[in-house]
Amino acid sequence: MTIKQERMSERILEILSDLLVFDVKDPRLNGVTITEVQLDREMQFAVVYVNAMGEEERAEEVMEALERAGGFLRREVGARVRLRRTPELRFKWDDTLAHAERVNRLLDSLDIPPATDADEDEDEDVGEDDM
Numbered sequence: 001m002t003i004k005q006e007r008m009s010e011r012i013l014e015i016l017s018d019l020l021v022f023d024v025k026d027p028r029l030n031g032v033t034i035t036e037v038q039l040d041r042e043m044q045f046a047v048v049y050v051n052a053m054g055e056e057e058r059a060e061e062v063m064e065a066l067e068r069a070g071g072f073l074r075r076e077v078g079a080r081v082r083l084r085r086t087p088e089l090r091f092k093w094d095d096t097l098a099h100a101e102r103v104n105r106l107l108d109s110l111d112i113p114p115a116t117d118a119d120e121d122e123d124e125d126v127g128e129d130d131m
Contacts, residue, residue, distance in 0.1 A: 001039070008081065009037040012046055015080050016089075019073055028065035031055065035094045039087060046087040049094035059093045066091040 001009070016034045036049040050066065052058045066073075070089055078086030 002041075005039045005041070005043065008043060008083070009039050009046070011081055012039075012048075012077055012087070013037045015077050016048060016073060019076055023076070024069055024072070026065045026069060028058075028061050029069070032062055032066075035096065043083060044085060044087055045090060047090050047092055049092050049096075051094040051096075063091060063093060 013034050013036070016037070020029055020032055020034070032050055032052050034048060035051050038047045038049075039045070048066075050062065052062055070091070074086055074089050077089070
């Protein structure tokens with residue numbers, strides 16, 4: 001992404017986040033977070049990644065509400081940024097948090113024995129030999 005695309009993506013993310021908190025009245029969008037915005041090279045399309053922290057079962061309901069509010073959100077973004085053409089907003093559910101949680105659960109489930117004093121002594125000896 002170019003610097004201009006990055007800046008515009010960040011600005012759109014800020015605007016959409018503010019709109020969701022202060023202006024959108026749909027209760028289905030309570031607790032929804034914009035996690036990332038990616039603009040195409042021509043800045044005509046913006047892929048907006050969203051998540052409802054820890055409420056993966058709400059994904060379908062949230063996506064429907066965002067599609068319904070899409071025109072309002074695009075119009076508000078257009079009023080607050082300086083672009084020749086306001087990008088078309090395409091909403092996608094962000095699974096990153098669910099994947100991270102799954103990886104953390106897997107790591108927690110591993111049975112790794114704690115290091116013994118003998119292991120620590122060997123680590124210190126190796127470091128001294130390198131000097």
